Amino acid sequence: QKEVEQNSGPLSVPEGAIASLNCTYSDRVSQSFFWYRQYSGKSPELIMSIYSNGDKEDGRFTAQLNKASQYVSLLIRDSQPSDSATYLCAVNGADRGSTLGRLYFGRGTQLTVWP
Amino acid sequence: GAGVSQTPSNKVTEKGKYVELRCDPISGHTALYWYRQSLGQGPEFLIYFQGTGAADDSGLPNDRFFAVRPEGSVSTLKIQRTERGDSAVYLCASSPGPSYEQYFGPGTRLTVT
Numbered sequence: 445q446k447e448v449e450q451n452s453g454p455l456s457v458p459e460g461a462i463a464s465l466n467c468t469y470s471d472r473v474s475q476s477f478f479w480y481r482q483y484s485g486k487s488p489e490l491i492m493s494i495y496s497n498g499d500k501e502d503g504r505f506t507a508q509l510n511k512a513s514q515y516v517s518l519l520i521r522d523s524q525p526s527d528s529a530t531y532l533c534a535v536n537g538a539d540r541g542s543t544l545g546r547l548y549f550g551r552g553t554q555l556t557v558w559p
Numbered sequence: 560g561a562g563v564s565q566t567p568s569n570k571v572t573e574k575g576k577y578v579e580l581r582c583d584p585i586s587g588h589t590a591l592y593w594y595r596q597s598l599g600q601g602p603e604f605l606i607y608f609q610g611t612g613a614a615d616d617s618g619l620p621n622d623r624f625f626a627v628r629p630e631g632s633v634s635t636l637k638i639q640r641t642e643r644g645d646s647a648v649y650l651c652a653s654s655p656g657p658s659y660e661q662y663f664g665p666g667t668r669l670t671v672t
Contacts, residue, residue, distance in 0.1 A: 448601075476658050487650055487663040488602065532601050536658055545590050545657035546615055549601030 448535050450550035457557055463520040465553050467533030476536035477509055477516045481529045482552065488532055492518060523557040530554045563664030565651050571670045572641055580636040580667045584653030591634050592661060593626055595647040602650055608634060609657065641671045
């Protein structure tokens with residue numbers, strides 16, 4: 445059974461600051477990692493995926509993966525009030541091409557960006 | 560293009576009744592997943608289809624839950640003899656294949672009274 449742990453927060457940052465969201469996972473064979481954003485009353489929206497150690501940047505978002513430490517993070521630069529949401533970390537244990545497709549989710553970190 | 564769609568958006572039913580929840584995946588996506596989410600929790604896996612077959616149904620909580628995907632596209636999640644504990648948001652996701660990015664539909668909020 446894979447465990448995915450996130451700080452539940454809430455995390456509160458001022459507009460324009462960097463928000464840092466962290467996630468650890470228990471299974472060393474995990475290969476695929478995802479960050480979803482979920483607004484209140486809405487379904488999860490995929491914002492980042494990362495498969496290799498290191499950093500991956502997409503606009504104001506940077507995902508960081510360290511498989512040796514079993515740690516994945518999401519940085520949000522120049523945070524905006526519209527970034528206020530719950531951020532879910534998800535882990536897939538399968539290599540590409542495997543049949544094991546399920547995702548294991550953390551409980552999410554609630555982020556508030558105040559003006 | 561069109562995303563994942565789910566119907567109904569809300570369903571209120573009485574304890575003991577039967578319900579069906581429908582999911583229409585993104586066109587061309589061969590993998591389809593069902594999750595459910597309770598308040599304050601992350602989504603919890605129920606079942607995964609690759610094509611028409613259930614590749615992993617280990618998340619179904621008991622035999623009251625069943626899902627089908629007869630033509631490899633639309634899927635239906637069926638819950639018999641509903642219980643109040645079944646109340647949750649049921650989410651469907653699809654992806655081009657296993658291990659690829661999964662895209663979620665808007666969900667069905669099920670309330671069992």
